[in-house]
Amino acid sequence: MAAVVDAWMPGAKRVCCSNARGGQLQGGAPRAVWTTTESDPAALSARAVAQRLVADGRSAHLVWNPLTGETAQLLPATAAAAGQLNPDGTDRACEGRVCLVIQVIGHTLAPFTDSPLRGLEPILRWLDSWRVPRRWPAGTPPARPGLPEDCQSERLWARGGHFGHSQVPGATAAGPGAIAPQRLLDPDRRPPAPGPAVPPPRPVPAPADRPGAGARPYVGAARG
Template identity: 50%
Template sequence: MADAWLPGAGRIPARQDGGRLKGGAPRVVWFTSENDPRRVSARSAACDLARQGRPPHLVWNPVTGEIVQLLPVTRAACLLAEPVRAEGRACVQIVVIGLAREPFTAGPLNGLERIMRWLDTWSVPRRWPAGPPLPSPQSYHSARERRPWARGGHFGASQVPESMLPDPGGLDVHRITGGDAPMMGVPRPRQPVGEQTDPPAALIPHRLPRPAAEPVLTPGAV
């Protein structure tokens, strides 16, 4: 039986979640925290998100390999809007400590295989139905179509229906799901409504405040 909590991950159980899941194809959505992974820990980012009432399921620092879980995968998380956050028998929301303009797949991915094996137990297909996420700022104009979303699999936050987020940027998706992972063709951005590429801050609910002093991390488990 699949474990609702990632074995071996640190835990900061959140008081708030996104409610019951509605069923359907299982999927995972990748976000970025817009922080330097060499200076911000997964635990500190997870605490900030919990305090803001916007907990994801996992927060992962790919440089140190630190993983913190806030919610069981059997409940919806809070970074996506309703109703999409509760769609799927699993809709795993993962925040990666990193920057959309500097895709995290260009660096170390310590701890990724542990996450992927856990997602496999929840039958999340290792595929990208909407293709690889667009780089930022082009990703503000991603298509965000319902048809690929309904298939389940892996998505960037910029590809989720009704989302206004640009992250996680232009990922090398094969480093996440493997070289043989099926996907559709390279996505094309939709026609922008105006010239503005940066949405108001209110549309990016998971962004973390910049700490007054960002301590250098000491790699290690939580």
């Protein structure tokens, strides 16, 4: 496991979270859970959103702005973001050697993996240091609420790795939306290139003006 000194991500701005509910991490496969704040990354800083979470009695480990690259940290990796993933029942935020919750400034219906993803590599290196495997067992998160039957599979959750909030067993969250896990975990990959453009139809030759004049295939000017 990573050294205690790595409990705070290097380079992240620290925001005091006095309302953390605590909770003992129970051991098991390490995980990272990505969710969205439903706010505009062009208008809000990571620090401002982190402070707003604290004011609302909420918490997370990281708040990240993928447009600017700014990252703020509220909790050390060794503390559970208790109560932040499930409204009732088993507290999934306490499961795993670590269960690191990342609030991404963005909207569910506008996948943040279409943004520049500035500052992502330091986050991934920090998660790597806590042995969170770079895999996404549950596949692409759904675009909207109304989850596939096996989206919140206990079996997949038990494998550890990266998950969307909507894929946490028992969660009711819609975020992070239909992000592209392959681009998130490998920033060198880009969204699939669009297919070839459909060529315009060939123009139909206009009839000859008079016998023997020949075809004039691109006649377009109106006659006076």
